[in-house]
Amino acid sequence: MSASTNSDGLPRWATLALLPAINLGAALVVSSLVILAIGQDPVSALAFMVKGAVGSGTGLSYTLYYATSLIFTGLAVAIANHAGLFNIGGEGQAYVGGLGTGLVCLALSGWPWYAVLPVSVLAGALFGAVWGLVPGYLQAYRGSHIVITTIMFNFLASALMVYLLGGPLIEHGQMAPESREFAESTFLPAVKEIAAALGYRTPTLPLNLSLILALLCAGGVWFLIWHTRWGFQMRTVGANEAAARYAGMNARTTIVVAMAISGALAGLVGINELQGVQHRITLNFQAGMGFTGIAVALMGRGHPVGIVLSSLLFGALYQGGAELSFEYNEISPRLVVVIQGVVILFSGALEHMFRPALLRLLKPKAPAAAGQRA
């Protein structure tokens, strides 16, 4: 039913699968050259990286744990993008959202996790939403560019958290700028607890129930963007603001609401990181997830399925990279960042670099395929 080619004639499967695979391959080739340059064997290093990421239950669990946060921030970037907004503020929204989640967990000591979770999710979403909504409002009603304001809000979030964790929220009698630990009853069940309930024994692993929440959010975003009136409105505003006005849509409200939802999604990172793993509010717990979410959304082409898949890839890069720098003394954690950067470069910024070449290669087949359909 749907058209199977893009406007330039490249088959859909090539756009969705082949092109990302080629981009990833190119990134690995360049990464190999870098590893080669520091005198290591790229094949064994990369193989070790892959094994570290998915080769064991422990590795896989870490990969999925990283992917969980990236799904939240990737969805956040994507939904803003559909409304024509480049939300660079996922980092700050995640940070402040985590504050909301953390405050709830601190306040509801003694409540069971399943009673806390709805409140902490709501609080995380709400805090994140406010942090996204203000730049959205400034963009819609004051014309302040969203890229600038969201960056500024990242700094504001940072300053706010440093103040709170260094003062009002610091654990009494401690030096480290972090809150006291949440009550154990509020901890989200992780792999170990879930496995124990099913009669298995596992080590303590970070992967927790928030992965389910992230997948639910992905489904929700998919429904919202493509199957609701509001999503239609948002996509119209993002694609053609003049047409949106013609259609009687309020672009300003749409922009503000889109940014609020975007911020809310990013704000859920704290569920995974704080209620799920760290069990206290810590400094910089979001650790760049907001920024990596931009690459995730780009690579996932703004579609929730793509975002889940690219979150897995980036989760694997985080985990594999960490293993790699443990194993190889010569490969510092910084090099791992380089590898991640190269992947982002090829699959995000240079996304369409191989498109013309691929088009030349595949073009002769395209008319024949069209002829068959006719």
Place this chain on the structure above:
Amino acid sequence: MSQTVPPSTSPPQQPGPWAVELVGIDKRFGPVHANKAVSLRIRAGSIHGLVGENGAGKSTLMSILYGFYQADEGQILVNGAEARIREPKDAITLGIGMVHQHFMLVEEFTVLENLMLGAEGGALLKDGIRKARAEVERLEKTYRLDVPLDAKVADLNVGVQQRVEILKALYRGAQVLILDEPTAVLSPPEVQDLFRILDALRAQGRTILMITHKLKEIMAITDAVSVLRQGAVVASFDTRDTSEAALAEAMVGRRANPVVRRPGTPAGAPLLTVEDLSVVDERGVERLKGATFRVRAGEIVGVAGVAGNGQSELLEALSGMTPFQRGRFHINGRDVTPEAPMDPAQARRQGIAHVPEDRLRRAVVKPFPAFQNALLGYQDDPAMADGPRLNWKRVAAATARLMEDWDVRPRQPSLRTSLFSGGNQQKLVLGREMERDPNVLLVGQPTRGVDIGAIEFIHRRLLAMRDAGKAILLVSAELEEIMALSDRILVMCDGAITGELAADDANEGLIGRLMAGITDDMETETGPRADAAGGAA
């Protein structure tokens, strides 16, 4: 194409050194034949006007002269010598300068800095600035161009910014100056200032080529004028030998087979009443000046006029797209005033459908599949949703029916909208707006860029809607279309309605004169305007 070309005089007869000669310029953009063997001679030291409707090929021709495009065929001679103009730099070297309709200035720079762009005179600015200032001050004095050299361009009003553009061209040694619709953005006093400057330039021997829609200006300032229609020069005159009426007729032209209008049923009660409607744009220029008229049930009222004379603003104000500053209109039982405006969503609920002039920019979102565009504007229709969920299946099914009914090809609701041809996109939009049975239809350029078969189809549909007792306000640049469809015709010039004619009283000559803003002989031909307005009842 069989056409009766209006009596055209040969180019001005007196011998004289030609500043620019265009010989047999031919240019195609794919299927569009923008310039058809155009030959034109511009006498040195004269002001030469170039008139024609939108899409007549004026801008293409000037872009070829300035090096933005290359002609497919033909020659350009500058001062009698053949010139090869491959890019604007070549034109500038040959002493040709251009002032664009949309100024090409860096708003954050001062006037002097803008003048020096591309002619900085070395890596260090200091010497360049001193030299430039001296030269520019000399030019300013010679041509009485009053421009504050150290002011930031953003702080200047439009008239002064235009002078900066002219100064910029002169500073680069332009002997021939091309002005693309220079008065479009100016207020009347600014127009007077501009003409004074053009006079001074002519007196100093510079040559000016001026594109315009406005025939009054041609008569006021030019020495000679050429008329383009559908890519060809159809007439050239010495200005003193011609008149606005003759120019208007040459511009609009006549076709051999005019479509005969089907008489409508007697018109019923007014569905749209407009009183003294005025629109002022953000620059403070009054774009629509006190429009007053009515559209009754069962009639098509056509709005004729050269593009850019207030028709777009009229449609936009009535559909709720732009605010208006004065007057009121009454539509389907609702009174709309500047204090109580109506937005496009409310307008639709009020039973007003709007097919905008600029279909590609406004009426569709090109990357969306067709069925999503078939919902655009009607996304609140409860029949197309189950609660919060849009039922795309139902929308696609409705779109399939719409495509069948309106002969949209190919009949693929899920095909991306940009892959449909212009005519089929237009049918989709018209179908969307007309299928919902509105009481009032506002439609702009319904057949622009549409092939002949589709034009007839669309015309039949519009007439059928009229016969069903609806009110239609039709804006079109095609006079033929206006005359074929309208029961009454409003003619607009410079934002004002210059005449209102019953269809039976209308002829192209008369409309052409009204389009040019000549109203003094109206009384004798059709009676006072108020009469004509009431005459259709």
